[in-house]
Amino acid sequence: MVAIDWRAAGYDFEHGASRARLMREYLRRAALWVAELRKDGPRPFFGAGDPDHWPFFDIAARVDPRVRAEEAIAARLDAFLSEHASGFLVGTVCRAALHWASLSDESLARYPHLPDPFEPLVLLLERGGGFSIENGFIDFVAHRVRLTRWEDHVTAPPIAFLTRDALDALDALDAE
Template sequence: MKKIHAEPLVDRISSINWQEEELSFVHGPSRAKLMREYLRRAALWVQELEKKNLIPAIGAGQPEGWPFIDIAYRIDSSVSPSAELAARLYDFLSEHASAPLTGRICRFALSWASLPDGVLSKFPDLPDPFEPLIILFERGGGFWIENGFIDFVDYRVRLSCWQEHLDRQPLSSLDTYYLNSLDRNQ
């Protein structure tokens, strides 16, 4: 598993133009597919963490906070990003992307990026859960959740229990060229 590290992640998030609304329309199809890929990856992580008793199920078998979970905390609750990087991310988000859900996701991604590589060697077959979301943000900012759907204006992704995402086909690529082709072909 290739993992983005903390400082490059904060640099990427800080370079996103969160106010570029036109991108959210242009990249609507790829952003919806990136969300589906995140949900698939998050479901794989929830399944694995449940096996290792690192994530308790609550309510109808749903982990607390599904689908946006602090996976790094469940793996190693002692790991936290450097104070400098956390402050830099917080300052940027509070000025440019103040939606609470966006901030929470970015903080979870930073915690993930702060995990030592060795910790993740216990999970060699699982993909980075947050990379699809970071690319989704880079392709047009945030989204909102309403009436059981993750909404991207013209595109929606059904928000269902994690088990329903386990057997989904993985997105073929996270490459910009491929994602652009998804947008052109819709």
């Protein structure tokens, strides 16, 4: 998370297209995880059906509730976020990604067919800091992504490449 340039407000315009596409990819991946984890039983799934919790929630807690990030690392993240991050929502995302990174291969062995849900979000943040939710949209100033139910994202096409060059090319197309 320290690679995030929180001061880069201009990236809302420069990297807006790629950041919006990365958010769509996160929504798709998170929806795949919700669909898979709902198969485990009737236990409520982090309020994923609740608009107050979808789409940003702690997937790692459902995969293996025994696994949490080390307390010292979580405290360092919280201190860093309180000084640099743009709001509660970004902090929620960063904490969930930290817990995800703490999962072992053993914890994830039951789900070898599912992608890392947080990879697109971390890339999104590295390409220009935060975002907000307003009026049913995830807002990146010059670009927006409609916030819909998780079920709406399960069949979305995946992003082809998450490389810096591919994301820069997407932004270049948008600038034309």
